[in-house]
Amino acid sequence: xxxxxxxxxxHRKSGKSISREKYDQIRAGILAVLGRGELTHTELMHRLYDxxxxxxxxxxxxxxxxxxxxxxxxKVIERTDAKPQRYRRVKKRAPARTAxxx
Numbered sequence: 816x817x818x819x820x821x822x823x824x825x826h827r828k829s830g831k832s833i834s835r836e837k838y839d840q841i842r843a844g845i846l847a848v849l850g851r852g853e854l855t856h857t858e859l860m861h862r863l864y865d866x867x868x869x870x871x872x873x874x875x876x877x878x879x880x881x882x883x884x885x886x887x888x889x890k891v892i893e894r895t896d897a898k899p900q901r902y903r904r905v906k907k908r909a910p911a912r913t914a915x916x917x
Contacts, residue, residue, distance in 0.1 A: 822881055823888035831881050837873055841882040846904065849892060853901040859883070 820838045822830040841863070848854065848862040864875045871878075883902070886892045895901045 822885035824884050825887040830885065833878065833881060837871070837878055838882055838885075840867065840871055841875075841878045842886065845879065845883060845886060845892070849902060849904045853895060853897075853903040855899050855901055859902055 818835040819832050820835045821832050822838070824830055844863050844866050845859070848859060848866060854862065860876055860879055863879045867875055883892070887894065890905055892902055893905050895903060
């Protein structure tokens with residue numbers, strides 16, 4: 816049975832139900848290419864296509880856009896305020912330390 820995931824949208828629009836396997840492939844690809852630094856939307860989609868074209872069964876751009884929006888909604892990646900906008904991975908924050916009482 817093909818497991819599905821319902822993606823999210825950063826502006827709370829309706830998500831898309833897609834194959835979990837395809838979601839995982841695209842997610843890994845996006846995070847890998849963004850691991851090297853900030854990219855414009857065009858650069859991101861081109862590098863994702865170059866990385867996955869030979870081993871991904873589906874429209875890399877459509878799935879890339881869908882998963883990119885999901886990762887934005889989940890705060891895994893973010894858009895910058897630069898012109899043109901660029902995408903980058905969100906830096907993980909260390910958990911807040913609680914003060915000990917004596």
